Amino acid sequence: MKIFISGDFCPINRIQSFIEEDRMEDVYNDMLPILQDVDYAVTNLECPLTTSDKAIIKSGAAIKSTPDSIKLLKKGGFNLVTLANNHILDYGGNGVMDSIKLCHQNNIATVGAGKNLDEAKKAFFIKHGDLKIGFYNVAENEFGNTYGESPGANPLDPIQNSYDIKDAKEKCDYLLVIV
Template structure:
């Protein structure tokens, strides 16, 4: 299936997606699963989520699956697009540590031996500043970081101490350098106790969205950004469901661009895609939606179609960071595998996103089965 033409070959081409949740049931279908015991109030065995997915689809998932199984049709899309960088929010702890965070309702972990599922996708960066990377304690976070380092996958938003957690990640491409700042907010479900301190590991947790926070980010950007650099701000914020964008989020995103010199705001935490804005020719994705999860068969919130995912392909002018184009590929999660969405589902996503983007002066058109942002 051919994609519509991308931007100029001189453009910086990125791949973005929301939450990648390779733990719990997905870990259980991979070659090296951890102990399936969970400490959730309703489910104590991760394999139960496999049974729910199989019941919903009416198909058996043969185990173990190949390490690239979960990416399905996304693999061919990546081969066609060949983005300069692939950036994700990894919402899973990579650990065998068996003691969960006290009183944490939901726990995600994947065996470190399954990290090849991430390298099979060729991800270039993982944000760890979210509400699941300490599900299995600080020991689990440390093992997650060590596993990613050994696999050669850069990450940000977490560290052995506060200085490391807030440190931006610098990635070099043939089109220039990309600077990534990754952080999270308590509004996404991150416990305050998960914030890194000078003496203990943790996450880059923003205190608020006020002007002092913007100035702190601006100082980081000014210290690093040189002509030709593109700055991406990855932020885990807000609720899981619903389309409303809090005014504080929009104001903060605008300030990041106006005051801090950020070129692209990459928001996630919502389980479904939210509205998109282009402000001063810079892209703001308020909520990218889940990219991969194990929610099949779990009831509730069906009206938001959490089974549908989007691959975001923004092309940027590397000299200015301005958006040249944004194309999105609709997918559906079925049997924990990404597949092309049907024409009907692609049209539903178009109509839904067009409705939400119109609030910000943008729109979404459907070309073949692919979505194009108009602005």
């Protein structure tokens, strides 16, 4: 099985204009044939896809992309996006949940964030032939994490993460941990 994993997919600024102009091949260039040749493609969605205008207060930039950016993920053939990162909560819980809902509506799975901590820390599993492969996603403790009943990313907590990883590993043949 060929799995492609990339980081920090953030369709903002100039990339947004390529989406609006339906020039998505220009974004991928030589990468598109590589993406089309894999069995499963994963990327870190570094910003929420939302129409929300309510950025959280934080140091550093609050970034987001528009919901039509999902077309770029679909064009690339991405099957799964990791959401545990320092920007997924930039537009609050609505931004997180908008992103998850939009991905799921477009048959793109998500891991690493959720409506609460219990959802955010769940591993995601796929089957390929006789193999079961798991993905577990966690983020450093920054502005995007959840610690209870609010939406956000799965926080880096070495003790809790070790239990979650052990539990996920018992349910699959291979587990990929993406930090």
